Amino acid sequence: MTLLITILGLVIGSFLNVCIYRIPKGKSVIYKPSNCTSCNTNLEILDLIPLISYILLRGKCRYCGEGIKVRYPLVEILTGGIFLITYLYIGFDVLLIKYLVLFSVLIVATFIDLDHQIIPNKLVFLIFTWGIIWQIFYPELFWYQSIGGAILGGGLLFLAAIISRGGMGGGDIKLMFAAGFILGISATALALFLSFLAGSIIGMVLILLRIKGRKDPIPFGPFLSLGIFIAALWGYEIIKLYLKLMF
Structure with a gap:
């Protein structure tokens, strides 16, 4: 179960990266497909595997070769770690949902504040x-x-x-x-x-x-x-x- 929770955290972390980038710009975090922020090419599934894609691509976009910010895997790892820690403390309980959502929103708020000095x-x-x-x-x-x-x-x-x-x-x-x-x-x-x-x-x-x-x-x-x-x-x-x- 701990592995599943950690993997879930990595996947959610990938989505949180989308939120961190798009929310300050007023863009939808759901309807528009993920794209490279440098060349705007829509990303394929192989480009979006949390953490693994960053490692396999050596931190670069495979379409334009521009570097991918290290923040992206950092947010995924951070989210995976927080999900694991929260699960180990709370256990498999309904309250786990409450705090995983709260902490996920806080991660988004944290990195937006770091980038733009706004919440x-x-x-x-x-x-x-x-x-x-x-x-x-x-x-x-x-x-x-x-x-x-x-x-x-x-x-x-x-x-x-x-x-x-x-x-x-x-x-x-x-x-x-x-x-x-x-x-x-x-x-x-x-x-x-x-x-x-x-x-x-x-x-x-x-x-x-x-x-x-x-x-x-x-x-x-x-x-x-x-x-x-x-x-x-x-x-x-x-x-x-x-x-x-x-x-």
Whole structure:
């Protein structure tokens, strides 16, 4: 089963690459066939086998010879790994669907934010709608916990945006509002803490390596996605350990 889940993740990762490329351009992710972004040639099945095609083609389009971005196999591997980790933690349970979809959307949001410094509203709306559907038909939390998580997530980042005078983007605020609805109050607080911690560490490293300047913008969406991922799977254990150590 672990192999099947990993393969499914690789296949979904290939589709997520399409979403990452097309959504910011306003293109359909379903109706138009996959094509080379350099020569626009429609790709055949042999060109679209997740990870394997990239290796066999040596990272180049077989029609025009242009290099294929390493991001494409990276997203496939990342998605396959996340699917496997999520399955190993949750097991073969209906909630597996809930979190695989959430994490898939977060992967798309992460790479779009890295490329364009935006988090599209349609992705935020998808996460929020997904959370409402599960809250109605298969709730893990009380409604006050979901609503409180949304208010906490969006509210704290909105406050951060005011204090930093625009240093926090509107997409980040809306993303954390939607994710907070799924996570609940405690897990949302943990996700925010982990996001700011990871963002601070990576930001300092980038500045020390002179990859970024002190005033250069650094997309925060990837750090939010990381915090949400960790809090969604291990939030209860982390919070429980923290309380045990503190009290």
